[in-house]
Amino acid sequence: MAERDLLNERDEEKVVYKEHRRKLGADALSLKIIAYVWIGLFAIVCMLPFYLIIIASFTPEKVLIRNGYPIIPTAFSTEAYKLALKNPQEILLSYGVTALVTIVGTFLSIWLATMTGYCLSRKDFPWRNAIAFYFFFTTLFSGGLVPWYILCIRYLGFKNHIHALIVPMLFSVWNMIISKTFMAGIPSAITESAKIDGANDFTIYVKLMLPLSKPLIATLGLFSALGYWNDWYNCMLFITESRSDLYMLQYYLQRILGAAEALKTIAEKSGMAVQAMPLESMKMSMTVIATGPIVLLYPFVQRYFVKGMTIGAVKG
Amino acid sequence: MNEKQRKKMARVPFKKVIKKHWVLLLMLAPAVIYVFIFSYIPMTGIVLAFKKYNYNGGIYGSPWNGLDNFKALLIAKKMGNVTRNTLLYNIVFIVLGTIFQVGSAILLNEIRIKAFKKTAQAFMFLPHFISWVVAGAIMYNVFSYERGIWNKMLVSLGGDPFDLYNTPGAWPFVLTFLKLWKGTGYGSVVYLAAITGIDQEMFEAASLDGANAWQKIRYLTIPSLVPTIITLTLLAIGGIFRGDFGLFYQTVRMTSKLEPMTDVIDTYIFRLLMSSGNVSRSAAASLYQSVLCFITINLCNFAVKKIDPDYALY
Numbered sequence: 366m367a368e369r370d371l372l373n374e375r376d377e378e379k380v381v382y383k384e385h386r387r388k389l390g391a392d393a394l395s396l397k398i399i400a401y402v403w404i405g406l407f408a409i410v411c412m413l414p415f416y417l418i419i420i421a422s423f424t425p426e427k428v429l430i431r432n433g434y435p436i437i438p439t440a441f442s443t444e445a446y447k448l449a450l451k452n453p454q455e456i457l458l459s460y461g462v463t464a465l466v467t468i469v470g471t472f473l474s475i476w477l478a479t480m481t482g483y484c485l486s487r488k489d490f491p492w493r494n495a496i497a498f499y500f501f502f503t504t505l506f507s508g509g510l511v512p513w514y515i516l517c518i519r520y521l522g523f524k525n526h527i528h529a530l531i532v533p534m535l536f537s538v539w540n541m542i543i544s545k546t547f548m549a550g551i552p553s554a555i556t557e558s559a560k561i562d563g564a565n566d567f568t569i570y571v572k573l574m575l576p577l578s579k580p581l582i583a584t585l586g587l588f589s590a591l592g593y594w595n596d597w598y599n600c601m602l603f604i605t606e607s608r609s610d611l612y613m614l615q616y617y618l619q620r621i622l623g624a625a626e627a628l629k630t631i632a633e634k635s636g637m638a639v640q641a642m643p644l645e646s647m648k649m650s651m652t653v654i655a656t657g658p659i660v661l662l663y664p665f666v667q668r669y670f671v672k673g674m675t676i677g678a679v680k681g
Numbered sequence: 682m683n684e685k686q687r688k689k690m691a692r693v694p695f696k697k698v699i700k701k702h703w704v705l706l707l708m709l710a711p712a713v714i715y716v717f718i719f720s721y722i723p724m725t726g727i728v729l730a731f732k733k734y735n736y737n738g739g740i741y742g743s744p745w746n747g748l749d750n751f752k753a754l755l756i757a758k759k760m761g762n763v764t765r766n767t768l769l770y771n772i773v774f775i776v777l778g779t780i781f782q783v784g785s786a787i788l789l790n791e792i793r794i795k796a797f798k799k800t801a802q803a804f805m806f807l808p809h810f811i812s813w814v815v816a817g818a819i820m821y822n823v824f825s826y827e828r829g830i831w832n833k834m835l836v837s838l839g840g841d842p843f844d845l846y847n848t849p850g851a852w853p854f855v856l857t858f859l860k861l862w863k864g865t866g867y868g869s870v871v872y873l874a875a876i877t878g879i880d881q882e883m884f885e886a887a888s889l890d891g892a893n894a895w896q897k898i899r900y901l902t903i904p905s906l907v908p909t910i911i912t913l914t915l916l917a918i919g920g921i922f923r924g925d926f927g928l929f930y931q932t933v934r935m936t937s938k939l940e941p942m943t944d945v946i947d948t949y950i951f952r953l954l955m956s957s958g959n960v961s962r963s964a965a966a967s968l969y970q971s972v973l974c975f976i977t978i979n980l981c982n983f984a985v986k987k988i989d990p991d992y993a994l995y
Contacts, residue, residue: 392893400791407785408804411866414819415807417830421822434822434830481712484705491693492702496709501995503720505919506975509967510950511960512726513719515740521718536715566704595812598927602955615812619931622818645828652818656811663810667803 415660422446422649429645445646449654455609455617456654462530463614467593470531474589475582477536482544483570488553497545500538514602527611529603534592540585547581548574587666594659618655622648727971729964743961750965759949760966764922764973767945770853771921774860778917779910781865786872787902805866813927816863820932824855849942852933856943860928875909876902911992915985919978919994922946922970946970 389397421434425442428435450456481500485493507513523529551574559569575582600616612620699706726740733746754760785805792798808816823830824845832842845851879902887897924945933943935952946966953963978994986993 390893392895396791396894396898400788401797403788404785404792404801404805405797407865408801411808411862412804414823418819418822429828432833434825434828434833436830477712477715480708484709487705490702490705491698496713498995499713500716503716505978506724507720507971508723508726509964509971510947511954511964511967512723512729512740514954515729515960516719516723516726519739533719536712536719538716541712566702567708570708591810595814597812597814615814618818619814622814622821623934648818649822652815656815659810660807663803663806667806 415656418649418652422646422653424646426646434645442646445650446654448647449650458610459612459614459617462527462611463594466527466530466596466613467590470534470593471586471589473531474535474537474540475585478540478585479544479548479575479578479582480570481536481541482546483548483574484566485541485545486548487556487566488549500541504538518603523603525604525608525611530596530599530611530613531593533599534589534596540588544578544581544585547578551577583666591659614655618651621651727964727968729961730968731965732961734960734964746961750961751969753962754965754969757962759944760969762941763944763946763949766942767922767924767947770856770924770945771917773853773857774925775914775917775921777857777861778864778868779914781861782868783872783903783906783910785865786869786876786906787898789869789873790876790902802866805869807866808863809867811863813931816859816928817931817934820855820859846936847938849939852939852942856928856932859932860925871909871913872906875906879905908992911985912994915981915992915994918981920974921977922973924948926951 417434417436420436420438421429422445423441423443424435424438425440425444428440432439484490485497487493517523517529517533521528523532555573555577556569559573564572595615596613597615597619600611600613601619604611604616729740729743730750731745731747732740732743733749734740734743738744789798789802792801811819821829824832824843826832826842826844826846831845836842843851845855883901884897887901892900924947926945926947929943929945929948930951933939933948935948935956936943947970950963950966950970953959953966957963982994
């Protein structure tokens with residue numbers, strides 16, 4: 366009975382909505398038009414560069430040199446990809462390093478953020494505000510790049526070590542605050558009853574809190590994975606040419622783009638022709654190769670992404 | 682935390698807390714130690730700004746040299762320029778960024794065709810998912826003097842090609858565009874969520890009272906977004922002396938000709954440290970930045986606390 370009422374109500378809502386639509390005034394109409402036009406145009410502007418890069422990467426170098434980067438594909442060639450993958454060892458290696466760093470880093474940073482967040486969300490823990498401030502203060506004041514860099518390179522041995530790619534991004538105070546806020550929203554009765562049953566705090570965190578925090582974990586995981594996958598900064602700071610086997614994908618791309626540029630400058634200065642090597646299209650194909658996976662992953666995580674951003678909308 | 686809670690907390694003896702909550706303390710230990718090593722120890726490293734760094738002495742063993750590093754920075758006459766750039770870029774980013782994000786959220790909310798909304802949102806997020814390396818590559822693809830799409834279009838329309846990498850004056854516009862391009866879709870999500878959280882009955886009541894679509898946005902939607910806008914702007918102002926290193930580094934690629942318009946404090950510090958190897962001077966610039974940041978965020982928070990304590994950060 367109740368269900369039928371609900372259905373009826375919904376139908377009524379639909380009717381009201383339809384009536385509303387019929388009565389769309391000039392004000393509402395103009396707003397709608399602006400909304401569709403602006404959002405449509407903005408979406409195109411956001412997507413267009415990706416389209417252009419993909420097109421350019423499949424265009425033969427000769428056509429690129431002659432006509433510039435095309436908007437509409439005129440000729441098709443996979444030459445640039447063949448060249449980029451001619452020496453697949455380097456690319457595969459940097460894919461491997463990036464994947465490893467992303468997986469390990471994401472796993473550890475989720476663990477650190479949620480465990481710390483959980484402890485600070487416990488209202489019966491008397492030191493929670495003091496410790497929360499201990500973390501929060503680091504977002505207000507920092508020693509800056511130089512002391513941190515010297516500490517890492519001189520005292521912690523980060524130079525040319527894979528640690529340098531994972532450790533610097535392990536803990537984020539913001540992620541911890543997001544976790545704390547999320548877990549504070551879980552009824553404390555759950556923790557208390559488990560306590561009475563004799564569970565200790567760590568067991569409660571692993572067996573109760575983590576399963577209840579799936580949206581949080583998805584969000585933090587996405588943020589961290591994105592951060593690690595797209596990282597080039599730590600690689601640039603700590604990894605030198607002698608350990609090029611530790612290059613991450615984005616840094617590898619950065620170097621290839623830079624090298625292609627340098628090569629071109631040299632060639633121009635010496636008056637030598639560089640047409641022999643598909644530099645332009647190869648740059649584009651490398652860009653596609655380095656971006657690919659994370660963009661392909663995106664449609665699957667979009668749902669969590671939107672949900673997670675709203676979890677994050679909190680203050681310290 | 683009010684006075685009552687504070688007193689109550691002070692009453693719990695140290696030993697008792699450790700005995701009762703040792704598991705929690707153990708769980709907190711990794712993060713506490715991490716932050717101690719990577720944030721608090723470097724804070725003591727600011728002494729480097731007043732020292733002449735040498736490799737053997739390290740941070741603490743190098744000899745003091747008073748304010749020499751700061752004097753050298755003054756003589757180099759770069760600080761004024763990079764501070765101005767950082768400040769102006771960030772002001773523009775914050776103001777335009779907020780307008781674009783709020784505007785896009787309001788307009789996205791007006792779109793009723795689900796497939797359109799979803800696709801548009803997916804496209805608008807896309808730039809957030811790429812690194813600045815890729816964004817820089819894309820930009821080069823568009824603006825390259827010989828082969829860029831932009832110049833190709835200019836030439837085909839009968840104009841002269843435009844050499845962006847030789848025109849410092851154009852960079853503020855390009856960098857602002859790039860920042861908005863990368864951040865608007867992502868930033869609008871928070872506002873969109875806030876809009877969907879508004880009580881729908883208010884809109885219905887407004888319609889009954891004869892408010893038109895624009896008035897509803899002006900008097901209902903925007904006012905209910907104000908708390909979110911203030912919180913996010915406050916956070917952004919706290920970092921107003923911190924440049925987005927990736928944006929400036931990967932697009933400008935240390936082109937020295939463009940420096941007057943594109944050099945920010947972060948790129949300057951980085952160059953001093955990595956290219957010139959001038960550790961002490963870089964540390965001095967870095968301390969200057971940290972102190973500026975610390976002062977702004979505290980001033981900001983103080984001001985907001987005076988106006989409305991609910992919006993304060995701490």
